[in-house]
Amino acid sequence: MNDRYSRQILFDGINEKGQKRLQGSLALIIGCGALGTAQVESLARAGVGQLRIVDRDFVEFSNLQRQTMFTESDAVERLPKAIAAGNHVAQINSAIQVEPIVVDVNFSNVERLLEGVDVVLDGTDNFSTRYLINDACVKHKINWVYGAAVSSYGVSMTVRPHETACLRCVFEETPDAASAPTCDTAGVIMPIINIVAAVQVTESLKLLTGQVGDLHNSLMQFDVWKNEWRSINPGPPREDCPTCGIGLFESLNPETNEVAAVLCGRDAVQILPAKTTALDFKDLASRLANSGAVKFNEYLLRFETGPFELTVFPDARSIIRGTNEIAVARSLYAKYIGN
Numbered sequence: 402m403n404d405r406y407s408r409q410i411l412f413d414g415i416n417e418k419g420q421k422r423l424q425g426s427l428a429l430i431i432g433c434g435a436l437g438t439a440q441v442e443s444l445a446r447a448g449v450g451q452l453r454i455v456d457r458d459f460v461e462f463s464n465l466q467r468q469t470m471f472t473e474s475d476a477v478e479r480l481p482k483a484i485a486a487g488n489h490v491a492q493i494n495s496a497i498q499v500e501p502i503v504v505d506v507n508f509s510n511v512e513r514l515l516e517g518v519d520v521v522l523d524g525t526d527n528f529s530t531r532y533l534i535n536d537a538c539v540k541h542k543i544n545w546v547y548g549a550a551v552s553s554y555g556v557s558m559t560v561r562p563h564e565t566a567c568l569r570c571v572f573e574e575t576p577d578a579a580s581a582p583t584c585d586t587a588g589v590i591m592p593i594i595n596i597v598a599a600v601q602v603t604e605s606l607k608l609l610t611g612q613v614g615d616l617h618n619s620l621m622q623f624d625v626w627k628n629e630w631r632s633i634n635p636g637p638p639r640e641d642c643p644t645c646g647i648g649l650f651e652s653l654n655p656e657t658n659e660v661a662a663v664l665c666g667r668d669a670v671q672i673l674p675a676k677t678t679a680l681d682f683k684d685l686a687s688r689l690a691n692s693g694a695v696k697f698n699e700y701l702l703r704f705e706t707g708p709f710e711l712t713v714f715p716d717a718r719s720i721i722r723g724t725n726e727i728a729v730a731r732s733l734y735a736k737y738i739g740n
């Protein structure tokens with residue numbers, strides 16, 4: 402085992418003591434797409450003892466260009482990303498524990514997902530989930546590392562609640578969804594993913610081994626195509642920050658949170674069930690058999706009807722493809738899934 406980590410132990414910043422700390426640590430990776438898979442693989446190889454991997458989606462062929470670890474067979478089987486990543490980690494490092502969780506991270510479960518966690522890595526692709534992570538991490542005083550990449554541009558910042566500026570201190574409002582480019586509208590190249598994920602993982606290793614003095618303490622921005630590298634000082638935590646200054650934690654409030662969301666650029670809408678449910682796929686499949694084509698495995702059920710495709714998860718969360726309209730998706734959900 403020592404041989405596996407020998408080069409990392411030789412490195413002064415980690416050494417024998419740091420390696421032991423990594424082995425005793427739990428990292429939570431929220432979102433296991435491009436950034437998430439790169440983070441998971443690096444953390445697994447580095448020997449972080451426990452990885453909790455959370456993702457709501459399944460593997461598709463369009464992911465393979467940049468989402469390391471996933472293979473063609475994952476896409477053919479359309480495995481949930483958290484499960485596929487967990488399978489690959491087991492082959493990379495069997496000495497660590499992986500906990501794959503297939504859910505949509507939202508106000509109802511984020512605090513539970515944070516239990517026992519030493520550091521959180523942002524692998525998401527949207528600002529509303531990042532505000533949610535920021536609120537929950539500041540509330541529970543857990544360090545987290547923000548990261549985003551689109552096109553050839555990337556950004557990262559490390560948040561230590563009440564010690565550094567938080568995400569809300571720096572970006573008070575969500576950038577307008579229509580104005581901000583996304584991976585689905587502007588594309589993305591893999592090298593920028595690797596750069597952002599590498600910075601996020603390095604910051605996490607510093608946090609987990611207690612080398613806080615080596616953190617970069619900035620909002621880092623990179624453009625690998627235009628050759629621009631910037632590091633902006635975000636300043637100290639703001640007293641008037643709704644999250645770390647005032648402690649409003651708006652994203653954790655069920656009354657202000659929607660149950661339906663358009664998945665940007667995907668011609669799809671996600672619907673969350675009104676209450677916690679555990680679906681019996683066999684029952685549901687026989688109920689739907691007369692209305693269209695149904696297939697299911699232990700992780701998800703897929704139902705095609707007319708121009709629409711419904712992917713249903715065991716907790717009744719559904720991704721409805723073939724529409725960008727919440728009303729259309731809601732009515733399909735009500736008609737076929739119920740509740």
Ligand SMILES: [Zn+2]
Pocket residue numbers: 566567568569570571638639642643644645646
């Ligand atoms: Zn703040």
